[in-house]
Amino acid sequence: MFFYNDHFQNYKKYGMHKAQLVIADIPYNVGKNAYGSNPAWYKNGDNANGESELANSEFFDTDKDFRPAEFMHFCSKMMKKEPKARGQAPCMIIFCAFDQQMYLIELAKRYGINHYINLVFRKNFSAQVLKANMRIVGNCEYGLLLYRDKLPKFNNDGKMIFNCIDWEKDSTTPKLHPTQKPVPLLKKLISIFTDEGDVVIDPVAGSGSTLIAAIQMNRRCYGFEIKKDFYNAANKLINDTLDIQKYGYPKTEMENDQTSLFCNL
Numbered sequence: 663m664f665f666y667n668d669h670f671q672n673y674k675k676y677g678m679h680k681a682q683l684v685i686a687d688i689p690y691n692v693g694k695n696a697y698g699s700n701p702a703w704y705k706n707g708d709n710a711n712g713e714s715e716l717a718n719s720e721f722f723d724t725d726k727d728f729r730p731a732e733f734m735h736f737c738s739k740m741m742k743k744e745p746k747a748r749g750q751a752p753c754m755i756i757f758c759a760f761d762q763q764m765y766l767i768e769l770a771k772r773y774g775i776n777h778y779i780n781l782v783f784r785k786n787f788s789a790q791v792l793k794a795n796m797r798i799v800g801n802c803e804y805g806l807l808l809y810r811d812k813l814p815k816f817n818n819d820g821k822m823i824f825n826c827i828d829w830e831k832d833s834t835t836p837k838l839h840p841t842q843k844p845v846p847l848l849k850k851l852i853s854i855f856t857d858e859g860d861v862v863i864d865p866v867a868g869s870g871s872t873l874i875a876a877i878q879m880n881r882r883c884y885g886f887e888i889k890k891d892f893y894n895a896a897n898k899l900i901n902d903t904l905d906i907q908k909y910g911y912p913k914t915e916m917e918n919d920q921t922s923l924f925c926n927l
């Protein structure tokens with residue numbers, strides 16, 4: 663497992679193994695309205711208390727560092743080559759805003775990633791409760807499964823897998839990131855599209871949730887995160903996850919400090 667505090671643009675110097683699955687939750691470009699309709703806009707969720715520090719704020723300030731074409735180029739280079747055998751092809755899953763989907767589908771084609779299946783992740787709750795008595799509120803996240811030509815590896819155990827997938831809440835992983843994805847959901851996706859030992863890459867790793875899911879499923883993984891604060895917090899959580907897997911408990915912070923930029927599984 664390697665986790666880089668880096669743009670994914672520098673990937674060539676790392677000599678990474680190619681991915682069976684790329685999972686990327688890209689910046690949604692929601693700008694200063696990130697907490698719109700969310701009670702967090704107000705202190706203690708009550709507009710009588712006035713606005714909180716989250717009003718008119720972004721989820722994170724690294725949207726501007728994200729260049730979709732460079733990202734897609736990286737993903738196309740880092741996905742394993744198309745294998746001869748059926749049922750072994752790599753793929754990528756992008757979590758994205760509803761409005762980004764058509765752009766990403768067309769962008770992917772420029773890099774030879776010609777096919778898609780749209781994904782909907784259904785929550786049994788909504789963050790938009792402030793609008794709940796005025797209009798329909800959103801309870802879904804959107805995503806794309808993208809692949810070149812051959813259908814990707816697919817471990818469905820003989821069951822139908824619907825493109826509308828239940829959003830499993832994550833009650834155990836510490837919350838480190840405003841748009842953190844649930845580890846149980848990531849584990850489900852990883853289990854469908856990879857086998858043990860396969861490589862999973864998350865180019866925009868945030869809290870490291872994808873890497874934690876991959877480690878817990880005995881997949882090899884690489885991640886990138888440009889924002890130092892997220893990287894540091896995620897790195898600690900990843901080290902703890904590795905410790906738990908190896909020793910059954912997280913080692914002390916002092917011991918963990920001995921692992922610097924990356925750690926080896």
Ligand SMILES: C[S@@+](CC[C@H](N)C(=O)[O-])C[C@H]1O[C@@H](n2cnc3c(N)ncnc32)[C@H](O)[C@@H]1O
Nearest residue numbers: 669687724728839842843866868869871887888
């Ligand atoms: C939507 S968040 C990902 C959250 C993550 N899926 C999680 O569960 O915690 C996108 C992340 O991409 C990072 N990011 C933006 N541009 C980047 C770049 N060029 N290279 C690496 N990371 C980048 C942001 O700092 C942000 O943390």
